[in-house]
Amino acid sequence: MSKWGGHSVRLAAARGALPMSGSNLVMVLFVFYNGENPELKEEALSTLQTLPAKIILAALSLPELHPAIIDLIVHLRFEDEAVMQAVLVHPMTGIRSLLFIAENSSGQVLDMLADNDKILRKSDILRKAIINNPNTEKVTRLRLGWVEPQEKADPPEEKEIEAAADDSDQDQAVAGAENEDKLDDESLSKYQQLQEMSVNEKIKMALTGDKEWRTLLIREANKQINTAVLRNPRITEAEAIAVALNRSSSEELIRIILLNRDWVKLYDMKKALVYHPRTPVQQAMRLMSFLSERDIKELATSRNVTQPIINNARRMLSTKKR
Secondary structure (H helix, E strand, C coil), rough: CCHHCCCCHHHHHHHCCCCHHHHHHHHHHHHHCCCHHHHHHHHHHHHHHHHHHHHHHHCCCCCCHHHHHHHHHHHHHCHHHHHHHHHHHHHCHHHHHHHHEEEEECCCHHHHHHCHHHCCCCHHHHHHHHHCCCCCCCHHHHHCCCCCCCCCCCCCCCHHHHHHCCCHHHHHHHHHHHHHHHHHHCCCCCHHHHHCCCCCHHHHHHHHCHHHHHHCCCCCCCHHHHHHHHHHCCCCCCHHHHHHHHCCCCCHHHHHHCCHHHHHCCCHHHHHHHCCCCHHHHHHHHHHHCCHHHHHHHCCCCCCCHHHHHHHHHHHHHHHHH
């Protein structure tokens, strides 16, 4: 590290105060964090924790970024949705990093990992870690193969056994069949029931079901089913926004959302639609006029929107400066 000059220069670098590219800064901080100087190590750690996401993303844009650097980023920024989205698609992200995300993340970050079948196929331990994560929603656990434990019935007392023995064989057979049917219905989780439902049954459930059903059915590939969820009178604004935030939501789902004036009035919905790749460009640009200057600045440098959106954001910012 002699090329870094004296301690004061290294300290300035550890604090992110020296002019350098985002990717170089992250790598320098990694070196300091793993060095022997405790002061540089502490400053580098603090800087990595507070760096703007766009600087971390600049480092993650390097396809050959060392897995150890990615792992450090994961441990420090696992709650940062934009950073974790880049980590999940990075070719050098290792199982150790993915396992940490599976065990510790929550909310949208956890959903992104749970929805990524390509990653989950790398190791079954990731699927199990998501299932065991206390932040994982029940419907996600079910989709990943978790089976809800059934409560064990208390063993019958001796008197009950003796009384049952006095019943006729026919009564026992009828009662046994009825009880078996009842237990079968109760033991089937909603996810298991879903596997046995016809398309028409799924559409009906999408139109009338509770939140758990809606969360399961919105993921269905059949657009007759997933669009029916948005027409469910019980669907909440938060659920509709979640659909808009999901970049894999279909063009038809986005079209239905855009037609709902009450939803589009919501600020978070406007922002989500601007970022969504399937929102028509002209409509996205119209919605941009309602966003705050801070959000427009983010759009101007975002890697998650198309070039016309970026250009429009920059044009809006330049107009405000005049």
